[in-house]
Amino acid sequence: MRSAHKSEKSWKVRVDTGGTFTDGWALSPDGDERRCKVLSSSVIRAQVEEVVAGGCYQLAGDHEFAGNFLRGFQVEGGGVVADWNPKGGLLSIHGGGDFAKGDALEMFTGEEPPILALRILTSTPLELPFPDVDFRVSTTRATNALLERKGSKGVLITTAGFEDLLRIGDQRRPHLFDLRQELEAPVFDSCVGLSGRIDASGRVIEPLCKTEGEALVERLKSDAVDVVAVALLNSYANPVHEQEVGGWLREAGISFVSLSTDLTGAVRLLPRAETATANAYLAPVMDSFVANVRSGMEGGSLELLTSGGGLKDAKDYRPIDSLLSGPAGGVRGAMEVARSAGCNKVIAFDMGGTSSDVSRINGGPVLRYEQKIGPARVAAPSIRIETVAAGGGSICQWSAGALAVGPESAGADPGPACYGNGGPLTVTDVNLLLGLMDSTGAGIPLDIDAARAKLHEFQRKMEEDGVPPRPKRQLLEGLREIAIERMADAIRKVSIREGCDPSSYSLVAFGGAGPQHACGVAAKLGIREILIPGDAGLLSARGLHHCAREKIVEQQVLARVDVLGEGWVERVEDLVQEALDSLGEGGSLDRVLCEMRLWGQDSTLDLEMDAVPEHGELERCFREKYRELYGYDPPVGKEIELVALRVVAGVAEKGLPAEEFGPPRTVETIEVIQDTFRTCVIEPGWRWAKGSRGGMRLVRQDQIDPSREQPSDGWSLEIESELFRCRFEGLVEEMGELLRRTAMSPNIKERLDFSCALLDAEGRLVVNAPHIPVHLGAIGLCVRKVSEGRKWRDGDTVMVNHPAFGGSHLPDVTLISPVFVRERLIGFVANRAHHAEIGGRAPGSMPAEAHCLEEEGVVISPILICESGRSRFQEIESLFRSSCYPSRMLDDNLADLAAQSACNHYGVTALQALARASSCEVVLRNMTELCHHAAEVMRSKLLPLKGRRWQGEDVLDDGTRIQVLLRCSEEGLQVDFSGSGPVHEGNLNATEAIVRSAVLYVLRAWVGDHLPLNEGLLDDVHIKTPEGILSPVFPQDPAVCPAVVGGNVETSQRIVDVLLDALDLQANSQGTMNNVLFGNAAFAYYETIGGGSGAGPGWSGLSGTHVHMSNTAITDPEILERRFPVRLLSFSLREGSGGRGRWNGGCGLEREFEFLEGMTVSMLTQRRKKGPRGKKGGAAGLPGRQDILRRDGSCEELPEICSFTVETGERVRILTPGGGGWGEP
Structure with missing residues (x-):
């Protein structure tokens, strides 16, 4: 084997191995670029066109393999390729079975897919050695093994008492409304606890027991366990126990040992344990893959891409490094495309078959240090890439009287209908039927007749539900528009989450389907420039050429900034030197990353600096970043914590020459440009120019108003309804993203204890984005109660938490804003969020033994927090201070209220823009239609149940009765809680809002369909709650109002149980x-x-x-x-x-x-x-x-x-x- 080295005369080969395809890009020593795409099964497929003679066959299609390249390949079914003549496509097989005309041939070498791609790119037949190669690889091999559960069985060792850590997780269930659910099982089904304890300061308070440890190791050996992960409590503060256990395991000959603190020094046991188990689980798979690639290439240098977009030598590569390496290569490729075109701010949009990957780039990519991949949360640096469930394989559906596109996908098997494998109608089929793809120019044969048949079946289902026949083209264009709306909405949410405006960015569209949808997505986002790489279908491979060999050195700090002064610069420079030493010659500091937060918060901000910062810069930069992201200054007096310090150093690769673009030309009608590796759809209104490297640059001719690109009255009712459902849902989800990002309280930021809502002009809930079901039916009631006798004005925002006005309990504070267009009230936006502290007898504002509302905290009857656009925060501050039991955390309250107010302002502006673009009448019509649709679904559920009665009852622990009788009649469903207990002397009283939320939750679970959460479900539901524990009366004086905090958190659960029990669910x-x-x-x-x-x-x-x-x-x-x-x-x-x-x-x-x-x-x-x-x-x-x-x-x-x-x-x-x-x- 030749020694590994790099030289200017080396082939530069870049290969990305995905689950289905392996993409290759290479630069020869002469400067020629080469490309290939092969199956990740390492098989070359061909079809017999003619049988020439015994063992000799003419193959169909074009043939890219020169000379006698295929000689020596094995043939599935027996035999070896003896000769290959590319001119006539003649293949001779020695020693195999006979093949007939039309038969498929599969040829293989037994090599890993990157080696097959290397062989094709360098035209190296089996009989010759490879040339000198500078080889870079990214792969989803580990990702697929994790998702498909194809790793190795093993055992987790953790601290005694926490053996169920992986099974419990963070205790959240995956789906809010599904009664039948399954938790994703951890990758290791065996976990063993060891005694021994380290405290949070790193002090050993109970040593490990060596006898216990030796017995455990013997047990593992006797059970033939060869894969072990170790994650011990507080080992981030002192890894000595983990190191000791690791020593025992390695001395015993256990091959694959992953210590959590070897992988990350971050605080938090659960993600560190999941990281260690994932690394151990994947180690045999990835070690084998890397070893096979190294041995197959016979020399040269091998580097592998990490999820963070940096390169590592094969010997230093860890399984968890690879999990997002393919998408990271795409982002690096998008960065180079942007640089070459002179753009600094771009959104990378990689649309594949199953999903789309979205990443924001402003000079460089944004990193994150924890991500969930399948069953594991992995704590390792990665480029921040958001995956959206929208791709070419997204399934078009007609369900419960409504159109939908996604999130389900046809995947690769069976794939879209046009693949000919019996798959469903998908976005790919829609594009094919609209003429936006050439079926003969695709990489695989496409069956347009199969797609037509599925469209006919789709139309038949609609007609069976009483929908008049629609023109096929209108239906297809509507389905495509819905898909584009979903993708644009996802990018918008990502942008809002990161505090940026997508219209100020360019869009780099790549992947198999990205360039097909780029114009539509860009128009909806207000983006004026699109870049489409020449290698759009291979960008993850080409991106490897623009990656740097990189080293990230991190140090957990967890200290207040004000105590870090002495020795600060030396501390950072030590980390810089450690990174540079590991890289050797040519390394340089790339950036310093400071992960910071306000003391006591969980969420952090990343400060990125080009050089070692002075100590005094830390607080100033944090405050600037905080203000930029959240829109207001951090609270005065709040200490700032440096969570972690990371130094990134690298050895950069020379970029390719900048791309030069020719004169642009105007597009009058839709143009489809298709080649081997991409299909581009260019829509009217765009001008495009061809680049010197095969890229395309599209610039919008006119100013884009993202809400005006599609007049609503051009669509049928079904398409328009789904489009507006997408827009309404997107609006409240974007409100939620803004609130989560800008709030102070961990209850909002981390626990997601909030909801955002859109309501019609009568205060009826149209769309709700809940994270906590107890908010479900409450906001509509609250808006209606607050609106009674009130004259709303444009720019008003009302704050309320009083149960008499639709509140649930005092920590849940609701903000309501009317939406006016040309002085016409068209609806409301509202949000409800749980404040961590709002006064009361006990810290946390949930006093267990409260007997009246006043004892539970600051009671807020409806009050204007903003009047006609003018802030009244000074009066609000006085209200929080002057209560009988004032808030203990006023600064946090005011910060959260500012975030809630900003959230509503965004919702008002977004709904106004939608109404101006589509007309108030269209917006109001679709609000009504959404509620009507939910009501119809509920009526369909009740129709066969007329005359049925159900009843249920239970008692709280103190004997208080909860009782319900449900009757289904011509008038609808009566839900009668008569017989329930009297007003509770303690705090278990449930307000009307809580009862409605519980009923709506059960109805939503009972119906089962994916519906927008609105009050249409309650149109034919009549709830009766006589005065008592489920409907207490609230006098004006909070001192004599009943307490409710337990009703919100405890009685609500019992109401749900009684209803589900009565309905036999x-x-x-x-x-x-x-x-x-x-x-x-x-x-x-x-x-x-x-x-x-x-x-x-x-x-x-x-x-x-x-x-x-x-x-x-x-x-x-x-x-x-x-x-x-x-x-x-x-x-x-x-x-x-x-x-x-x-x-x-x-x-x-x-x-x-x-x-x-x-x-x-x-x-x-x-x-x-x-x-x-x-x-x-x-x-x-x-x-x-x-x-x-x-x-x-x-x-x-x-x-x-x-x-x-x-x-x-x-x-x-x-x-x-x-x-x-x-x-x-």
């Missing part, structure tokens, strides 16, 4: 949010804990997740211990707590705290007296329980609602309920 779930609060004068902490969900007909319940009306993430153990004076002793599944049945209920959780200083603890829970009931003979789940373990060794069981003090060293253990079983075991 599901056994009881845990029926509580298990609210736990603790703190003292210095701090406050609040969490809700998951449990078991109920089983149903055909499925078992989920274990250890939130259920129904809640779905918030739980704080990571390391964050909890770092921020608060507590120690988490265990967090595990409560095995056996789910009710037995034909289908078992899910298991609850067990969580135990040790308190490191004195404080007050409050608990607001239910289902401690009786467990969640089973159904159809299924057993009940175990009830929950909470105990305090005193320092003297005594154990005391605690009531379901309680508040008490703890001393240093005392412990609290919480056992949450299991779900009920379904059916006799």
Whole structure:
């Protein structure tokens, strides 16, 4: 084997191996560019056109393989290629079976796909050695193995008490409204706990037991375990225990050992454990792949691309480095295309068959340090790439009386209908039928007749639902428009999330389908320039040529900026030198990245600097970045924390010559330009010029108003309705992105405890973007209550949290803004967000033992926070200060209110723009149509059920009854809660808004279809709640109003269980949010804990997740211990707590705290007296329980609602309920 080296005379070969295809691009020593695309199965396919003689065949099509290139290739079915003549396409096979005319031939060498691509690009037959090669590879091999569960079985070793860490995750369920759900199983199904403990400061408080460790290693060896990951609690602060365990494993001969702290030094146990397991799981796969590529290339240099867009030598490559390397190559290629065209700010738009990848580039790509890929959250640097479920394979559907495109995809198998494998109608078929693709010029044969047949089937389904026949072209153009709307909306959301305006960027469109849709997407975003690379279909491969050999050195800091002064510059320069030393000759500092945040927050900001910053620059740059991103200054007095410091150094590659563009020409009609590696659709209104490297530059002729590019009255009702559904949903989701980005409170930013809504002029909910189902039906009621007797004016925004006006509980603050167009009220936008603190008797504003509303915090009757566009924040500040129990965190309240106000302002502006573009009448018509559609779906559900009655009841732990009777009649569905208990003396009263939310949640789950969340579902539903616990009266004086905080979080869950039980949909779930609060004068902490969900007909319940009306993430153990004076002793599944049945209920959780200083603890829970009931003979789940373990060794069981003090060293253990079983075991 020749020694690895690079020289100017080397071939420069760049190969991207995907799941289906491997793309190759090469630069020869003479400067010639070469390209290829082969199957990632390493097979070359051909078809026999004629049988010339025994063993000799003429192959169909053009032939790119010169000379005797194919000689020595094996043939599937037997035989070896003996001779190949490309001129006549003649192939001779020795020793194989006979093939007939029309048969498919598959030829292979047994090499990895990058080596086959290398062989083709350099025209190297099997009998000759490769030339000197500078070889770069990116691959989705590890990604596909992770997604398809084709890695190696292994074991995770973690701290005792956390053996269920991977199974619990962050306790959120994947889908809000599906009663039947499955959690994605972790890649390792075995986890072992080891005793030994390090605290949050890095101090060893319990050493490892070597005897225990040796016994574990012996057990692993006897079980033939050869893949192990290790992630121990607080090892980020001191990795000594992980290193010791790693030493035991390696000494025992275990081949693949991944220590979490070798991969990342970041705080948070869960993502670090998932990173270590993913790396270990993929190590055998990737080690084999890299070894095969190295041995196959017979010398030269081999570098592999990382997800961060940098190159690593093969010997340093880790499996987790590769997970997003293919898309990263595309982004690097897009950067080079932009640079070559003189553009600095671009959005990279890579549209493939299943999905589209979107990335923003402003000079350089934006990095992130954690991403979820399939079943694992991976903590490793990667280019920030957002994947959108919209691609050429997105399925066109007619369902529940409405059109839809995606998010489901036909994938590669069966693929679009035109692939001829029985696939559904997709976006690719739509483009083919519209004449926007040449079926003869595609890489594979396309069957246009199969696409036509699926379109006919699609039209027949519409007609069966009573829709008059539509012209085929209008339907096809409408489906394409819907697909483009979805893609543009996704890019818009990504832009808003990152605080930028997409219209100020150029669009680089690539991938198999990107150039086909670029003009439509750009027009909707207001983008005036599009760049389409000559190698649009191979850009991930070509992008490898523009990547640098890179080294990222990171150091976890987790310290306040004001204490970092001494030795700061030397500290950074040490990291710079470490990075440069690893690169060797030619390395230089690329950038310094400072990950920073306000003290106490989870979300961070990345500051990027070209040189080592002075200490004094840190705070100033952070404040500037904060103001730029959020629109206001960080709160005065809030300390700033440096979370991590990263240094990026690299050895840059020389770029290709800049691309020169010829004179532009105007497009009068749609033009389709198709070649081997791309299909471009250029629409009227654009001028385009051809580049010297085969690229295309498109510039819009006229000024774009992104909301005016398509007049609405040109579409049929079905197409127009779906387009406006997309636009309305996009509007509220964009509001949500803005609110999440700009809010201060972790409840909004991380736990996503907020909702945004669009309502019509009567205050009826049209579209809701909820993260928390308890907000579902509440906002419409709130808007109507606030509107009673009010004269709205343009520029008004009202704030409210009072339950008498549709509020749920006091921490949930609602902002409502009317939308006027030419003095006409056309609707409202609103948002509701949970403030972490709003006063009250206890920190966190959820006092467990409150008896009146006043004790729960600042009570806000409707008040103008903005009047005719003029801010009234000074008056609001006074309101928060002057309450009987004022807010303890006023600065955070004001910052969150500013974010909520900005969110509404965005929604007002967006709806006004839509109305001006399409007319008020069209907007109002489609608001009405959306609600009408939901009402029709509900009527269809109720129609066969007329005359049916259902009833259910249950009692809270104190004996208070929740009772319901449902009757289906000609008038619709009556939901009557008569017989429920009186007004509660404590805080378990549920407001009218909460009851409506619970009913709407159950109806949405019952209907099952993907519907916009609007009040049309309630058009034929009549809810009756007599005065009592489910409809308390609220006098003017908050001191005599009933308390409601428990009604929002606890009673709401019981209402849902009673309704689901009555309708025979599901056994009881845990029926509580298990609210736990603790703190003292210095701090406050609040969490809700998951449990078991109920089983149903055909499925078992989920274990250890939130259920129904809640779905918030739980704080990571390391964050909890770092921020608060507590120690988490265990967090595990409560095995056996789910009710037995034909289908078992899910298991609850067990969580135990040790308190490191004195404080007050409050608990607001239910289902401690009786467990969640089973159904159809299924057993009940175990009830929950909470105990305090005193320092003297005594154990005391605690009531379901309680508040008490703890001393240093005392412990609290919480056992949450299991779900009920379904059916006799």
